[in-house]
Amino acid sequence: MDAKSLIIELIVGFIALFLMTKILGKVSLAQITTFDFISSIVLGELVGNAIYDKNVKLNSILLSVAVWGLLIYIIEFFTQKFRGTRSILEGKPSIIIRNGHLDREEMKKNKLDLDELQNLLRQRSVFSIREVAYAVLETDGSVNVLKKSKYDTTKNSDFNVPQKPVYFPITIINDGEVDYGNLKEAGFDEKWLFNTLRKHKIDNAKQVFYLEWKKDEGVYLEKM
Secondary structure, three states, X not given: OOHHHHHHHHHHHHHHHHHHHHXXXXXOHHHOOHHHHHHHHHHHHHHHHHHHOOOOOHHHHHHHHXXXXXXXXXXXXXHHHOHHHHHHHOOOOEEEEEOOEEOHHHHXXXXXXXXHHHHHXXXXXXXXXXXXXXXXXXXXXXXXXXXXXXXXXXXXXXXXXOOOOOOOOEEEEEOOEEOHHHHHHOOOOHXXXXXXXXXXXXXXXXXXXXXXXXXXXXXXXXXX
C-alpha cells in the first residue's frame, strides 16, 4: 500500500468514525458503558483491518462503519423506547454499600473485591469505608458515594473550629484474612486482635469480612 492511499484511508476512517459518534451522541470515554466499549473496539478493528489489508478497499471502510453504526443506533433506539432492555444492553447501577454496610452479594455479582472497592473509593477522596452511607457502582465501573452526615465536606474553617490531626485507616482483616504486616504497623499484636474480636462476639478472623483501624476512631468491623 503506498503512502497516498494509506493517508486517504486514515483520513476517511477518522472522519467516518468521528461523524458517527457525533450522530449517535456518545459520551466521553470515561463514561462509556460495556456496550459502548465493545463498539469502540469493534469499530477500531474494522477500520484498522480496512487500512492495512491491501485487499480491502476504501468503500469497505465506509460500509463497515455504516453497518456497525446502524446496529448501535438500533440498540440505542430500543434502550430509549423500551425500558426493560436497558438493564440487559447497558447494565444497571448496583448499591454496594447500603446504610453504611457492605453488600457482599452485590459485590460478588459485580466481581468486585475489597481492594478494588477501596481503590474506587480513594478516587472519590474517600479513604475509609466507615465514612460511606451509600456507594453505587455505576454501569461505567465508577463509584459514586454518599457520605455519612458526620463526614460531610463542610470545612472546619467555616466555623472557626481548630484543625484536628488526620490519621490514615489501616486494613487489618480483608475477606477473612489477617494482614499481620498492617497489624504490626498499627502497633498491635495477635492478642489485641483476639480481644477485639471477642468484644464483637467473634471467635475467628474468618468470620470477619472487613476490619480497619483508625487512630482517632478505633475499630470499624463488618462481619461475614
